[in-house]
Structure formats: structure tokens, C-alpha cells
Amino acid sequence: MNWGSWSAFWEMGGRAFYVWGAYSMAAVCIVLEVVALTLRRRHARRDLKQRIAAEKP
Amino acid sequence: MGSINWFKYSSPQTFYPLAGKMVPWFVAAAVVLAAVGLYISFFVAPTDATQGEVYRVIFIHVGAAWMSMFIYVVMAFWAAIGLSFNARLSSMMASALAPTGALMTFIALWTGAFWGKPTWGTWWVWDARLTSELILLFLYIGFLSLQAAIDDPRRADKAGAVIALVGVVNVPIIYFSVQWWSTLHQGASVSMTANQHMAVTMLWGMLVMALAFWMYSIAAALTRVRSIILERERNADWVRTLPELQT
Numbered sequence: 001m002n003w004g005s006w007s008a009f010w011e012m013g014g015r016a017f018y019v020w021g022a023y024s025m026a027a028v029c030i031v032l033e034v035v036a037l038t039l040r041r042r043h044a045r046r047d048l049k050q051r052i053a054a055e056k057p
Numbered sequence: 058m059g060s061i062n063w064f065k066y067s068s069p070q071t072f073y074p075l076a077g078k079m080v081p082w083f084v085a086a087a088v089v090l091a092a093v094g095l096y097i098s099f100f101v102a103p104t105d106a107t108q109g110e111v112y113r114v115i116f117i118h119v120g121a122a123w124m125s126m127f128i129y130v131v132m133a134f135w136a137a138i139g140l141s142f143n144a145r146l147s148s149m150m151a152s153a154l155a156p157t158g159a160l161m162t163f164i165a166l167w168t169g170a171f172w173g174k175p176t177w178g179t180w181w182v183w184d185a186r187l188t189s190e191l192i193l194l195f196l197y198i199g200f201l202s203l204q205a206a207i208d209d210p211r212r213a214d215k216a217g218a219v220i221a222l223v224g225v226v227n228v229p230i231i232y233f234s235v236q237w238w239s240t241l242h243q244g245a246s247v248s249m250t251a252n253q254h255m256a257v258t259m260l261w262g263m264l265v266m267a268l269a270f271w272m273y274s275i276a277a278a279l280t281r282v283r284s285i286i287l288e289r290e291r292n293a294d295w296v297r298t299l300p301e302l303q304t
Contacts, residue, residue, distance in 0.1 A: 002104060012111070013104065013111070015175055018111050018172065019114060022114045022118070026167070029163065030273070033156070033160055036156075040281070041287075044288050048297075052297055052303070055297075
């Protein structure tokens with residue numbers, strides 16, 4: 001185990017800004033892509049459902 | 058060989074449900090690998106003797122950088138197949154990979170900057186490795202904006218394929234840049250020839266995280282290609298009769 005305590009973990013040997021700055025941007029990017037993928041899929045399905053419904057006699 | 062008709066899977070109609078079945082498995086693999094990889098990265102891998110804790114950026118930096126190049130090559134491959142065989146699904150696959158590739162490139166550049174500042178004393182230098190990786194980002198953005206600007210999907214496919222194929226020469230330049238030019242960027246972290254300079258647990262953390270990025274990228278590209286199929290094939294009978302779209 002590398003860390004004596006959670007606060008030591010978050011401090012990252014005095015490099016917290018750089019380590020967490022890198023990791024948090026990577027996390028934000030992935031979360032945003034997942035949201036964008038979900039919205040695109042939802043939009044495509046909704047659009048098709050509306051078209052199908054509009055064609056029904 | 059004879060029993061499987063590979064051309065069957067090249068039709069959007071067959072690929073759409075197949076991709077749908079594959080996505081949850083890749084998501085699960087990505088989540089498990091990321092959990093294990095992050096645990097190794099922060100709790101198993103030791104503090105680096107020269108860099109201290111800041112080296113831990115390596116665990117996301119290397120995986121993202123590998124994926125940024127690998128996705129580009131795969132994208133160019135599908136674009137080329139789409140262009141030469143007029144295969145719709147291949148071109149859709151290329152379009153589905155581009156945003157994820159751009160994202161990986163951005164993550165590689167960003168994490169590189171946050172690692173470079175404390176170790177080199179600068180966020181950015183115009184050296185061969187960093188500049189060629191930035192060009193990769195511009196190639197992805199060029200591909201995406203060109204396709205977005207052209208209304209006819211088949212023409213957009215062809216135009217995108219030209220950028221993808223011309224740009225693919227940049228990938229070996231990125232990869233070998235640290236050998237060809239003197240650069241601030243360190244050489245390959247994983248090397249069969251160099252004497253073992255990385256702790257084994259560091260290497261494992263990097264590899265597991267890289268695999269997590271890989272599985273995530275596949276899941277993202279497959280999810281996106283399914284949306285692209287629905288958008289482009291919206292007038293096809295098989296789309297209209299999909300069970301999931303019946304209310």
C-alpha cells in the first residue's frame with residue numbers, strides 16, 4: 001500500500017493538481033461522450049418512431 | 058471458412074442487431090478492466106524513484122495515446138474499404154470511430170501537458186512527438202467537419218475517406234518521432250529491447266488501463282454506428298419493422 005491515509009492519497013505527494021487535473025479531464029471527456037452517445041441514440045429512435053406512427057393509416 | 062458467409066455481416070441489417078448484442082459485453086469489460094487498472098495504478102504500483110507520484114498520469118496517458126493512433130488506422134482501413142468496394146457499413150464504421158479517436162487524442166494531449174509541466178517545466182513544446190499528435194487531432198477534426206458539411210452521405214463518405222487515407226502517413230510519424238528526432242518526449246515506455254526500467258506492476262497497470270480504453274472505444278464506436286445506421290437507413294423496410302421501434 002502506497003498511502004498512509006486518504007489525505008495522503010489525495011495529496012499525491014504534492015502533485016495533486018497535475019495528477020487529478022489529468023485524471024479528471026479524462027473522466028469528464030468519457031462522461032460527455034457517453035451522454036452524447038445516449039442522446040444521439042435516443043434522438044434517432046424517437047425520430048423513427050414518429051415517422052412510423054405518422055405513416056400508420 | 059465455407060460455412061460462414063462473411064458478406065452477410067457487411068449489411069447494416071445484419072450488423073445492427075449483432076452490434077447491439079456486443080455492446081454490453083464491451084461495456085462490462087471496460088468497466089471491470091478500468092476498476093482493476095485504476096486499483097493497480099494507485100494502490101499497487103510503487104512511487105517512481107525519480108518522478109515521485111506525478112508519473113501516475115502514465116496509466117491514462119499511454120492508453121489514450123495508443124488508442125488515438127490505433128483508432129485512426131482502423132478508421133482509415135474502414136474508409137478505404139468503403140471507398141473501394143462502395144460498402145456503406147464500412148464507411149459508417151469509419152464515421153463512428155472518428156469522434157472517439159478525436160477524444161482519445163485530446164485526452165493524450167491534455168494528460169501529456171499535465172505530466173509535462175511538473176516534469177519538463179512546460180505544458181507544451183513544438184517538438185516532433187507533440188506536434189504530430191496535435192496534427193492527428195486536426196485530422197480527426199478535419200474528417201468530422203468535412204463529413205458534417207456535406208449533405209449527401211455517400212459523397213461525405215468519399216470525401217472523409219480521402220482525408221483519412223492521406224492523414225494515415227502521420228501515424229508512423231507520431232510513433233517513430235521519438236527515435237527519428239531529438240525530442241523532449243521520452244522514448245517508448247514499453248520496449249522489448251531496452252533494459253527493464255519499469256517496475257512490473259507499473260507495466261501491468263499501463264497495459265490493463267490500455268485494454269480498458271480499448272474495450273471502451275469498441276463499445277462507443279459500436280453504439281455510435283448503430284445510431285448512424287438508424288439515421289441513414291431510416292427509409293429501409295427492415296428499419297421500419299424493427300421490434301424496438303414498434304409502439
